[in-house]
Amino acid sequence: MTTLAPVKLVSDEELRKYFPDLPKGPLDSFRKKASFNWRRMKLVYDNLATIKLKHDIWTFMEKNPLFHHSNSPLTMDEQRQIAVKRMYSIYNEKFATFEKIIEEPRSFQAEAEALFMFDSSLSVKTSLTFRMFSNTIQGSGKPHHYHFIEDIEKAKIGGCFALTEVAHGSNAKGMRTTATYCPQTRQFIMHSPDFEAAKFWVGSMGKCATHAIVYARLVSKGKDHGLHSFVVPLRDPKTLKPYPGVTVGDIGEKIGLNGVDNGFVMFNKYRIPKDNALDKLGGVDDAGDYQTPFKDPKKRFGASLGILSGGRVHITSISTNYLQKAIVIAIRYSAVRRQFGPDDADEETPVLEYQQQQIRLLPYLAATFAFRVFCSWFGVQHVKITIDNFTGQGENMANMGVEMHALSSAVKPVCGWTARDGIQNCREACGGHGYLKAAAIGDIRNDNDANCTYEGENSLLLQQTSNWLLGVWDRRHQLTAEHSPLGSLEFLYNVDDTLNKTCPWNSVDQFAEPANLVEMYRWLTAYTLKMTHEKVSRLKRDGNTPLQAKNDSQAYHAVALSVIYGENYILNHFYKTASSFPDAACREVLLQLVALYGGFLLEKHMATLYIGGYLSKQQGLFLREAVLWGCRRVSAEAVSLADTLAPPDWCLNSVLGAADGEAYKHIQNKVMTYPGSMTRPEWWRDVVFWDSYVSSKL
Known part of the structure; x- marks a missing residue:
């Protein structure tokens, strides 16, 4: 697994320049319990x-x-x-x-x-x-596209990223916006057949963006070459008015993030220059013939995925x-x-x-x-x-x-x-x-x-994720570091030996040891992949189509597999980083956090650990006790750990979370100064009227 470069510790004096002493107050008693330097x-x-x-x-x-x-x-x-x-x-x-x-x-x-x-x-x-x-x-363009980068760096234009459509999001293959190449004019004709094909939820498009990276189906000489990306001008940068053939607008208020103007766009046979196609990984020549530096289409797709x-x-x-x-x-x-x-x-x-x-x-x-x-x-x-x-x-x-x-x-x-x-x-x-x-x-x-x-x-x-992992399982014994440059498939090395093991630990201390928890997650990830693969294979043998087989193996199998795979990688990375941290006091606390995080995750997957035969008898109780013990240990460090994570108070902007711990004073100040909090409302007559009306009826 690749890690960041070794940590170079800096002096306390350098850190203190950026992080001055915290204010005295109700949090002092907790801060004095900390065993490490929060900076x-x-x-x-x-x-x-x-x-x-x-x-x-x-x-x-x-x-x-x-x-x-x-x-x-x-x-x-x-x-x-x-x-x-x-x-x-x-x-x-x-x-x-x-x-x-x-x-x-x-x-x-x-x-x-x-x-x-x-x-x-x-x-x-x-x-x-x-x-x-x-x-x-x-990533996807060529040198003749770099003038867009220069313009964005100078803020002459504003960009956005348009992939999702009204009726299609996760299923990129189902998207219907087209870019049809016209060799006579060396232009692509962008078109949205109906509102369901409109690009939607595009951040910064609603009011401001002048240009968009639009993903559309590249069509040339009657052949559909699948999704490709294009730089598409939407609005005049000087007036912000949309160009003819472009219908663009704001989708309105959302649950949150309302400072971001999410928008939609539709194209009505809107023409853009051929050079606006981001064709580094594949595109058409002037005659409309498709060209790509990759002989294997899967490799072109793989490179674009990154x-x-x-x-x-x-x-x-x-x-x-x-x-x-x-x-x-x-x-x-x-x-x-x-x-x-x-x-x-x-x-x-x-x-x-x-x-x-x-x-x-x-x-x-x-x-x-x-x-x-x-x-x-x-x-x-x-x-x-x-x-x-x-x-x-x-x-x-x-x-x-x-x-x-x-x-x-x-x-x-x-x-x-x-x-x-x-x-x-x-x-x-x-x-x-x-x-x-x-x-x-x-x-x-x-x-x-x-x-x-x-x-x-x-x-x-x-x-x-699960589709990729299921394809990897069949060639698990042939895997090399080349197949997993990020190291996320390390759990499959010697996987048969891993799956033959059961949990050897029988005390709370052993279930609170980070290395043991990492080993448990290795087994859990391998087992979940094996069981998901067997479930899909069994459904196919029973006559189900590949789509049906994958659909009927999602709950308790494929979804859990992908989650566990992600958790396993994060936990392993955290453990390796914590173990190599040069400051001894910080390292000890970090390993406590690794143990608490790992134990908390494994407890949620305890049913699978028992179903697979990895845990038996009282081991699940030891795991739970280890989580509670981890909480008790971390509680003494918690306020200083929060200090490590905290931005300045004026950024956090919370009456409860200020560094001085004076929550009640901040609540008092906020409610006393909130606009209109202690003034009579403009609609006070509605209160008085109904009180008088009810009294007159008694």
Whole structure:
């Protein structure tokens, strides 16, 4: 498994420049319990360059009045407008240029995280308008396309990425937008046969985008060559009015992320130049004959998958950002909130010390660190794929692209669903105050919800992974490192020996040992793949078509397989990263988090572990006790771990999650200053009228 470069520890003095001492207050007693340096822990997923980048972005935003949070709710149009102003303000500063990303690949995610910690709409819109548009051209285009990149870098145009249609999303083969080549004019004719074929849910298209990367079926000389990408002008950059033949608009208000103007577009025999086809991996010549550098169509498709995985790779980090904010708020507030306690005690007990609060929150704290570490690495891998495509220097791109596609199709649901459940637990664990908008968790929850559906609805997306894994099983004994450049198939090495084993551990301590949990996951992943393959094969032998066989093996088999495969990779990566971290105190706490995360996951799959005969007798009870023991151990470190993850207070913008722990003072200030909170409503006569009316009838 590939890992990030070895961590270079920096001095405490350097870290203190970016992270000053935290304010004194109610959280001090918990912070004194911590056994590690909360600043140094940041280096498990950051380095000095990314720390400085985030600091520079936050410093710029804090000093700029444009980034002050509004004290009153904004309309949808106001949210759209402020997101655009902030986006251009940030983009003009050139915090993470293409050159800087090449020098430090993690800077792309660092910039996105910094923006997300302030406002998710701002980060999503910036990424869609500039990064995703430019990256796709770099990966799929040729030198004559680079003028679009130059224009986007100068903000002369604004981009978007149009794949999904009204009636088709996950099934890309069913999409119906066409690009028919006309050799006489050297043009492609873009056409949408009806509204069901309209490109839909396209971020930044609704009001602002001037150009789109459109995926359409390339048709030439009567032959359909499947989906290909095109740079399609939508609006005049000087007037923002749509071109003739283009019907484009905004799809309206959503559950969340309303600073992002999602849109739709339809084409009515709209002509674009032939040179606008992104044909690096395949396209037509001037005469209309199809050309591709790949003799094997599967390899062309495999190479393109690596580029197309960018959205899913980014969403794993997006989900982590949401969970990161929510868990910081919930942990800090749980250390402040006191309820009940021994009768002879002078003070009530912080709710963080109760077992049920710990089991609801601390496994998600561990998951946040696991995801943060994984996403930092995963984002770098995709940046490298993009750069390799751009420079033409990549090797084994077909296998790399296919594995990146399969892995991203698994970890995107894993991260999205874990964030969904974790954020909801954070909201509930904060009690009634967690329902306040000023607590910020509600907006986090609503904004994260989209991660479970866009770039592929999670349950359907998992089929991409399971289909690949089922094909791998038959050649498991011939696998080499070349077939799995990212190392996600390591669980299949010596798989027969793995599956012949049963669990040898019989104590709580042994079930809390990270290496043992990693070994258990190796067995679980291999077993789930074997059983899914046998189920599909049995259904086919019984006369079912391949489609029926796969459909009837989803629940309890294929879906679980893909989830477990993704979890296994994240857990392994977290364990290897934690084990090699040079700071001993941080390493010990990280391994505790590995144990808690791994045990929490395995407990959810306990039925499969017993069904497969891996666990027996009391071993499941030992596993559960190990999870509870892990929660107790991590609880002493929890507030300082939250401090490691926390953005500045003005970014977090939560009355419950401030670093000073003065939650009740912040609630008081918020409710006392909320516009109109203590004034008579304009509709006060409606109250008085009905009171008088009822009295007159008595």
